[in-house]
Amino acid sequence: MARNPPSLRIISECFIQPYDVVSNSQQSKQPFYLTPWDLVYIHPRFFVQRGLLFAKSPQPHDDFMETLLDKIKHSLSLALVHFFPLAGRLKSIKNKNPLSYSFYVDCNDSPGAKFIYGALDNTTVSDILSSTDVTEELILQSLFDDDRTANIHLHAMSLLTVHVTELVDGVFIGCGRSHFLADGNSFWHFFNMWSEIFQAQDQAEGNTNIASISISRPPVLDRWFPDGHGPLINLPSTPFHDLDYHHDDHGHKHDSTKICEAPKFRVRTFHFSSQVIAKLKAKANSEGETSKISSFQSLSALVWRCITRVRRLQPHQSTTCLVPVNTRSKLEPPLSQDYFGNSVGITVTITTAGELVGENGLSLAAWKLHQVLVSYNDKAVRKGLDAWLESPMFLNPEAGSLDPHCVMINGSAKFNTFGNEFGMGKALSILLARNTATSGKI
Template sequence: MAFSNNLEPSSPPLVFTVHRKEPELVAPATPTPHEIKQLSDIDAQSGIHVNIPVIQFYSNDPSNEGKDPVKTIRDALSRALVPYYPLAGRVREGSGGKLLVDCNEEGVMFIEADADVTLEQFGELKSPFPCFEELLYEAPGSEGVINSPILLIQVTRLKCGGFSFALSFNHTMTDGGGVILFMYTLAQIAAGHEPSLPPPVWRRELLIARDPPQVTQSHHEYEQLTDTSNVVPTDFTQHSFFFGPAQIDTIRRLLPNHISQSSSTFEVLTSYIWRCRTKALQLDPEEDVRMLCVTNTRDKFNPPLPVGYYGNCFALAAAVTTAGKLTTEPLEYALDLIKNAIGKINDEYMHSLADLMVTKGFPLFTIVNSILVLDTTEAGFRDVDFGWGKALYGGIAKAGAGAFPSVNFHVPYKNSEGVEGILVLVSLPSPIMKIFAKELDDMLN
């Protein structure tokens, strides 16, 4: 079954103009504590010293005639920052690589904007979005993660009466599971409701290294390797690949029935993507390759972490093999590696990881021949409702992250034919992307 994921645009790229007002800092609506809070040793790792962009698109709601989404969200933002007051502070560098938050009410950066474009002109709302840098403008002073606003938000009114809500969050402060808690709180206030979620919980000391540190687990995701290829691609490109129920079923038929039935869609799809990507890269068969699966570990602790915990609480489950084995063994080989890697993540693994961070100086995860994947299909970004209904598109805005472009995201998506499925946001060197797209089809044929 072909995937019909044509890499060539069928029409000229959409170009539009965005008029922005000067960025402003929005502080908590009422006074909040001025204090220094320590981030966890999971928060401080080098690989997440990046800002992650999220974007939501909303259609016009006639019942909201005369209601301005910019004012509504800005007012709600100042109120949401009262319980989430550390987000209005600034991340500072402490001693020994540790990070702190200066809770000083300095505020998050907010941008009001208008665009001369309609939702219909976008066609299918999917990454990469045209003129994305206009919908989430990186204002001077918002770059980086140290001494910068922890959140950057831009609300852009569209010509059709709809709007976009774009947010960039400092990953050292929170992860996807944490930022969605804040976004739901913000949206409920904007919609005129009292927040129904559990209040935010700091408790970063729960993920501080033990004294003395005890690294008890194997952490293949942080092994420091040397890239022997001597080739550093710089021309990375991004593309989205849609996998509907028909495509997922076709991939499942590549597996023995009992394995297919006992495996999640994420595991099956990730195995398939990993295998196709490795074939496209045409690596030496003896080269090690890694699939790093971002795993939410909030429920892996005994007892589980508090529901309102919004710090980084994830592990990178690392499946490791050689390029030769991955591309020649049946698909269930890759699937088994991924399931075993995810299955090893537990309470002790996370404490061992925190201990590794402090003993190794908060290392970057392995980037040589690695691909990192995050599943956001159950995160709930599309359900964020500011009073204009659910988002037409909601979630991570683009593939890649910081200095590590080989990051893929799984995003829930309904295509132009009304089919619900998964959009996989992929980042690859431009020549490899074409080979990868062909591999997706060839492997099924």
């Protein structure tokens, strides 16, 4: 019998501001300027959502959720003191003679981060962990805010939305953030420090004095710009050139156009054990007569080959693998790994379908990926930024899929996803919203 789609019951919505806003630092009162790395992602649908699924204790006390929500909200408020741009709002300035636009985050004129509490009354942890791709899709649409569409004005969007969903025997804590404000490294940095504050707050037995709860890795909020640019970057065009612009008396833009629904993609999850990955790495290195190919490069090569094979490309057709790279360590001098914002470049590896699916395709693809990744250095990073500043281009997830012959590998196993605890032990699973799904994106 077909199962009815789960129905989320919204119980409450509010906004969370940094704790004790009046005493916040002078830095939080200044505009948070956007760098070229940030500006690439200015689009409402680049609202990236991730979340962790936790199990309740077998016999939770009667006020379990009320107590948990109070602690989550308070620790979030404390975390936002350190990561205050997440509580801000995007603002823009329309410049004349010549016409151009500049963007920044206002950390003062904002109600704060959005907080939603809801319940899936008939859904269990097992329903989620054992779901098929179809039922998983239905459940995921309920767990995340604006999962499929972002029918909201960009300048009115909360840059951070926390969505807590109560299940019959579990709790899901989801977070969505505007990609132009933070990359994956910064997002999980925030999540890790929020968890750290929650646990410290728990151990302090109600002592919630902000001065008594510090964090082990404060974010570096100073902005980094290529030489000769910033803090405001004037763009001759924007990703919204076809939308109706409205500016208030202060030059702030408000667009009145809503975003169309994104194309729907069937999404599947595949699991690779550490033993399988070790075999892949050994095979790629053995075939390539080297020892330099990493586990990541071997697995990426396998996925790239598999997707290319099922696409049935002609042997002479080119296929591309795109891999985003954390550029903090690539720059000279390097940026701190705690630099908050976007610091991401994209490497491009190209070969033909015939080479990729051929007999030695695994080692060939893995070695090509290795060469491109190790050669991506300070010079390459700055060259890419200079080219973007010369001719700005904005990523648009609504344009449909990537190049039909392309594969893009996202995310990183280096992110500390399962080190986050909120009084319920380790998370059982990490879940991803489908709002930025495209064909060939991994």
